Amino acid sequence: MIRIDNLSKHFADFSLKNINLQVKNRDFFAVMGPTGSGKSLMLEAIMGLVPIDSGTITINGRDVTDFSPDKRGAAIVYQDYALFPHLNVEKNILFGVRYHGLSDKKIKTNFSFLVEKMNLGHLLKRSPVALSGGEKQRVALARALVISPKILLLDEPLSALDPVLQDELKNLLKTLHEELEMTFIMVSHNFSDVFFLADRGAVIHNGEIKQQGTISELFHKPCSQFTAEFVGMKNIFHLKKYNGAGTMAIIEELGLKITPGVNQHEYAALRPEDISIGDQNNIKDSTIFAGVISKLASRGFYYDVTIKINNTEIMAQWPRHDILMHGIQQGRKAVISLPLSSIHTF
Numbered sequence: 001m002i003r004i005d006n007l008s009k010h011f012a013d014f015s016l017k018n019i020n021l022q023v024k025n026r027d028f029f030a031v032m033g034p035t036g037s038g039k040s041l042m043l044e045a046i047m048g049l050v051p052i053d054s055g056t057i058t059i060n061g062r063d064v065t066d067f068s069p070d071k072r073g074a075a076i077v078y079q080d081y082a083l084f085p086h087l088n089v090e091k092n093i094l095f096g097v098r099y100h101g102l103s104d105k106k107i108k109t110n111f112s113f114l115v116e117k118m119n120l121g122h123l124l125k126r127s128p129v130a131l132s133g134g135e136k137q138r139v140a141l142a143r144a145l146v147i148s149p150k151i152l153l154l155d156e157p158l159s160a161l162d163p164v165l166q167d168e169l170k171n172l173l174k175t176l177h178e179e180l181e182m183t184f185i186m187v188s189h190n191f192s193d194v195f196f197l198a199d200r201g202a203v204i205h206n207g208e209i210k211q212q213g214t215i216s217e218l219f220h221k222p223c224s225q226f227t228a229e230f231v232g233m234k235n236i237f238h239l240k241k242y243n244g245a246g247t248m249a250i251i252e253e254l255g256l257k258i259t260p261g262v263n264q265h266e267y268a269a270l271r272p273e274d275i276s277i278g279d280q281n282n283i284k285d286s287t288i289f290a291g292v293i294s295k296l297a298s299r300g301f302y303y304d305v306t307i308k309i310n311n312t313e314i315m316a317q318w319p320r321h322d323i324l325m326h327g328i329q330q331g332r333k334a335v336i337s338l339p340l341s342s343i344h345t346f
Contacts, residue, residue: 152182225346
């Protein structure tokens, strides 16, 4: 287990503030947050590349706060690959083994496994400048894994690749995580990557952890307005209390009322993809509304659809196929189904 307690690091214009985080052994853990929120800095602190001002970092029960990077049992892969241009692929992969006390047999076994797994055999004598982006990323991964780390830190590993290569590398990362049985921590902006790869994760903003938990909890049960907005809730409403009893109306115009069980809750939120087109009475606890399509924005394979119901606007996300099949157009009336069980309060 990786445990971070009250970690702080202060710079002139930015700080990591009292970071508390727990990552279980063999987790695939995703760290998400806006640009400049401190994601990469936190990875470098775990790796030991950035000295911290206060707090502790514990790996498998051992306090490694003051350990050098090569003594932490971790390896890091950057989004820009960070390969040595004067070394060929083989020498790049093997560059760090001298610092980790591995036997020649172990090095040979690891090297052979990774070269075959990542299809690098025909590239070993090439210079990094002669490699594609996907090939560079596979070499960077092999270099990190050849030392048999217990933890692999991935800083935006897919962001520099085209969609086809992204899919290939995602599948490779998933396979490596399953086969090597090690802990992966990945920084990412891409939610589809997070859903495909990660078991648990955290959201960071302005150097502070806002929430951590399972990926489902982060996306479906955010605990703050920032997290809800960041994970794409879209429909976030202030709640109104009635009779001081904790029963709250989500949207007064719709007359929806729920009892969240916590009187202090201030917001209700609903993911746009949870709203269905048409009368879905077969869906348990679904409530039917009629409204007018006020906005329609194509996102390629799906549409952002804004429906105005009385004086309230709700955003849905519907597949292109459903838009065409139901004849959804701006200005037309539409019937929607809103599942009460999908409404989350915080």
